[in-house]
Structures are given as structure tokens and as C-alpha cells.
Amino acid sequence: MGDITYLKTGEGRPYxxxxxxxxxxxxxGWQLAGHMHASLAATR
Structure with missing residues (x-):
């Protein structure tokens, strides 16, 4: 199962x-990124 969410921080909105x-x-598995492009969900 997978999920993408954003985090509220004082320095922006990382996903x-x-x-x-x-x-x-x-x-x-997990990955933190400053964007929500398809590559974020496709990363292993």
C-alpha cells in the first residue's frame, strides 16, 4: 500500500x-521531496 502526503513546515511544503x-x-520504503511529480511515487 502506498500514500503521499504533505507536511506543514515553516520552510515550505515537502511531500x-x-x-x-x-x-x-x-x-x-519512503521518500521526501519538495515536489509532487510522478517520479516521487515511482521511486523504489
Missing amino acids: LAIVIDLATRMVI
Whole structure:
């Protein structure tokens, strides 16, 4: 399962993409970026 959300900070609005293993509910991948382009979701 995956999700993209933005974080409110005093220095802008970074986006956080997270991939979660549904069986173990553990985060298996993540990336933080200053944009929400397709490359953010496609990163392994």
C-alpha cells in the first residue's frame, strides 16, 4: 500500500511518499521531496 502526503513546515511544503507492507504493517520504503511529480511515487 502506498500514500503521499504533505507536511506543514515553516520552510515550505515537502511531500512524503510511503510504501507499507500490508502483511506486517511495516514501512518498506519512503521518500521526501519538495515536489509532487510522478517520479516521487515511482521511486523504489
